[in-house]
Each structure stands twice: as C-alpha cells, then as structure tokens.
Amino acid sequence: MSEATAPTGPEFGEGTHRTLTIVRGEGARLWDADGRSYVDLGASHGVGNLGASPPEVVAAVAEQARTLLYLGTGYGNPVRDDFLAALLRLLPPSFGRVFLSNSGTESVEAAIKIARSATGRPKVVAAMRGFHGRTLGALSATWRKELRAPFEPLVPEFVHVPFNDPAAVEAAVDERTALVLLEPVQGEGGVHVATGEFLRAARAAADRSGALLGFDEVQTGVGRTGRMFAFEHWGVVPDVLTLAKSLAGGVPIGATVTTPEVEARFRGSHHSTFGGNPLACAAGLAALRVAVRDRLPERAERLGRHALDRLAGLPSDRVREVRGLGLLLGVDLRERVAPALAALEARGFLALPAGATVLRLLPPLVIEEADWDAGLAAVREVVAGG
Ligand SMILES: *Cc1c(COP(=O)(O)O)cnc(C)c1O
Numbered sequence: 001m002s003e004a005t006a007p008t009g010p011e012f013g014e015g016t017h018r019t020l021t022i023v024r025g026e027g028a029r030l031w032d033a034d035g036r037s038y039v040d041l042g043a044s045h046g047v048g049n050l051g052a053s054p055p056e057v058v059a060a061v062a063e064q065a066r067t068l069l070y071l072g073t074g075y076g077n078p079v080r081d082d083f084l085a086a087l088l089r090l091l092p093p094s095f096g097r098v099f100l101s102n103s104g105t106e107s108v109e110a111a112i113k114i115a116r117s118a119t120g121r122p123k124v125v126a127a128m129r130g131f132h133g134r135t136l137g138a139l140s141a142t143w144r145k146e147l148r149a150p151f152e153p154l155v156p157e158f159v160h161v162p163f164n165d166p167a168a169v170e171a172a173v174d175e176r177t178a179l180v181l182l183e184p185v186q187g188e189g190g191v192h193v194a195t196g197e198f199l200r201a202a203r204a205a206a207d208r209s210g211a212l213l214g215f216d217e218v219q220t221g222v223g224r225t226g227r228m229f230a231f232e233h234w235g236v237v238p239d240v241l242t243l244a245k246s247l248a249g250g251v252p253i254g255a256t257v258t259t260p261e262v263e264a265r266f267r268g269s270h271h272s273t274f275g276g277n278p279l280a281c282a283a284g285l286a287a288l289r290v291a292v293r294d295r296l297p298e299r300a301e302r303l304g305r306h307a308l309d310r311l312a313g314l315p316s317d318r319v320r321e322v323r324g325l326g327l328l329l330g331v332d333l334r335e336r337v338a339p340a341l342a343a344l345e346a347r348g349f350l351a352l353p354a355g356a357t358v359l360r361l362l363p364p365l366v367i368e369e370a371d372w373d374a375g376l377a378a379v380r381e382v383v384a385g386g
Pocket residue numbers: 045103104105106108131132133134183187188216217218219244245
C-alpha cells in the first residue's frame with residue numbers, strides 16, 4: 001500500500017508495494033509471519049464479510065473438492081442449482097436468471113454485454129467517482145482518470161453524471177442508452193451513499209427511455225450495508241445486479257443477475273469457462289446460508305450505527321465528514337490518509353483508503369464487538385488524538 005516502497009519480487013503491478021505479510025486468519029483477526037495479530041478493518045476490500053476462513057465455507061470447499069473439483073457449464077450440477085436457487089430466494093421475484101463468472105469486473109462486463117445486446121443500443125450512463133472494475137468494458141464505466149488514461153481509447157459511448165444529481169441522470173439517459181450503471185453506495189470512490197431521489201430518478205429515466213437499470217453491488221452485496229443487498233434500503237429494484245467479492249465467502253466468483261424478460265431479448269453468446277464451477281458454487285451456497293442464519297445484515301446495521309455514534313464529534317479541522325451505511329464507512333480527512341493508515345497498522349488495526357483522503361472501514365460483518373470498539377477507539381485516536 002505504501003507508495004514509498006519499491007516493488008520486490010516477480011508479481012506484476014501495484015499490489016507488490018507491500019509492507020506487511022499475512023499468513024493466517026480467523027474471523028476478523030489476521031496474523032503476520034512473526035505471530036503478531038491484527039484486527040482486520042478492511043475485509044480484503046469486502047471479500048471477507050464472513051471473516052477469514054469461515055468454517056462452514058472451508059468445510060463445503062473441502063467436501064466439494066473431494067467430490068468434484070471442476071465441471072464445465074455444458075453439464076448440469078446440483079450444487080450449482082442449489083446455489084442459484086439460494087441466491088434467487090434472497091432477491092425480489094422479478095429476478096430469475098444468473099450469469100456466473102469469477103470476479104467483479106467480469107460480472108460488470110456481462111452486465112454491459114447483456115444490456116447492449118438486449119436493448120440493441122450502445123450507450124452506458126455511469127456516475128462520477130464510480131468504480132466498476134478494470135477490464136476494458138468495466139474500466140470504461142469506472143471514473144478515476146489515473147485508472148483510465150494509460151489504457152485509452154476505452155470503449156465508446158460511456159458517459160458519467162454527477163452522483164446524487166437526479167436532473168443530470170434524467171438528462172443523460174436517452175433512446176440510445178442501453179444501461180444506467182450505479183453503485184448504491186460508492187465504495188472505491190470515497191464511500192458515498194446514494195439518495196433515494198437519485199436512484200428513483202435513475203429508475204424512472206431507464207423506464208421512460210427503455211434502458212436497463214444496473215446496480216453494481218460487488219462491494220455492497222451480501223449484508224455489507226445492513227441489508228442483504230443495498231438496493232433494499234430504497235426499494236428501487238434494478239434490471240441487472242452485479243455481485244462478487246464476498247458472495248462465495250472468499251472463493252473467487254462473480255454473478256450477474258437479471259430477469260427472464262431481459263434474457264429473452266439477449267442475442268449472441270457470452271460464456272466463462274470457470275463460471276459456475278462446483279467449487280465456487282459450494283462455497284457460495286455455504287456463504288449465503290451463514291449470512292442468513294447468523295443475520296449478518298442486521299449485525300452490519302447495528303455495528304454500523306454504533307460506529308457512526310462513536311465517530312461523531314471528531315474535530316472539524318481534521319475530519320471533513322464521517323459517512324456510510326452499515327459496515328461500509330468512510331472518514332473523510334482534511335489531509336492525506338496514508339499516515340493515518342500507517343498509525344493504525346502500528347496499533348494493530350488494518351484499514352483501507354478510498355481515494356487520497358478517505359479512511360475506509362469495512363470490517364468482516366462477524367467482527368467481535370470488543371475488536372470493533374477497539375478499532376473505533378484507535379481511529380479516533382489516530383485522526384484526532386483521542
Ligand atoms: C471491487 C469492485 C469491482 C471489481 O471487482 P474485481 O473482483 O476486483 O474485478 C467492481 N465493482 C465494484 C463496486 C467493486 O467494489
């Protein structure tokens with residue numbers, strides 16, 4: 001993470017700027033090679049809603065690996081069927097079709113292809129500060145210039161409107177628009193919660209013009225914001241929903257959920273060799289069962305409210321705003337966030353940035369209350385001296 005450290009080792013890319021090596025985890029605790037323990041306040045960018053190595057997911061993966069590790073999509077499989085049924089049971093009845101892949105960006109690529117094909121239109125309306133992944137299609141919907149510029153030209157016909165500006169989304173969506181793609185809570189872009197007015201305007205604009213409304217819940221899905229899916233907060237139901245990160249409890253997966261009506265209009269083909277493999281589906285089935293059984297959305301809502309209370313009243317010369325929903329929280333600082341992250345790490349707490357100035361907290365939803373309290377106390381201390 002630290003920008004000052006030079007890359008070491010053979011891995012390509014920015015992930016190699018590392019200062020800390022983690023070898024083991026349990027719940028919201030991670031251990032380094034020397035046996036020092038840390039409280040995880042970042043859940044690997046939202047992969048770890050169930051914590052590190054959740055026992056039920058580990059058991060399901062081990063059992064499935066022994067039974068059938070891999071199967072192409074040309075064959076039916078009961079574990080895949082059970083996982084898809086479990087996922088659809090948690091969603092409004094309008095949904096009924098799922099395309100399975102292996103990551104968040106793939107789930108977004110599928111959403112873009114499905115929308116373009118089903119509508120026969122080219123244009124995608126996304127939001128400023130939005131993040132949707134890094135393959136060329138998803139990157140075209142992503143806002144940040146530094147992520148885009150080295151790879152231009154990107155896919156044509158993508159436009160960005162200011163987040164939470166209902167008039168702007170109404171004006172941008174027209175009869176050339178295939179998809180309006182939004183995060184209900186922007187994660188990477190700095191933790192910004194949508195207003196109901198904005199999401200309803202996007203829904204109405206899509207309906208008026210015949211475009212599809214897509215919500216990217218790769219980070220907000222599976223309980224993170226205090227509902228199983230964030231859109232439930234506003235009751236605005238999209239036509240396409242993208243999921244990944246914690247959907248299979250830590251095993252790679254991506255899912256693009258849509259309606260039978262959209263599927264009926266889809267022309268062409270889209271496919272993933274590893275999509276819907278039994279290992280990921282077994283993990284996903286176990287993960288959804290745990291999330292429901294342990295009422296993780298309710299826990300996220302409760303612990304998130306508590307955090308907003310505990311972080312209230314931080315001095316306004318240091319902190320611009322504290323915001324968020326459930327356990328997706330941002331502390332927007334008036335200075336760069338890197339020193340605060342380093343100070344937290346020195347105290348044994350691993351948090352994340354969201355842009356240059358926002359300290360992002362997205363702990364596993366299973367975090368022990370004592371660990372969460374200690375983490376919040378450490379955040380107060382680090383950003384405000386107590
Ligand atoms: C992380 C993220 C993605 C990309 O997921 P990958 O698995 O890294 O490809 C897409 N959309 C949102 C909202 C995300 O938070």
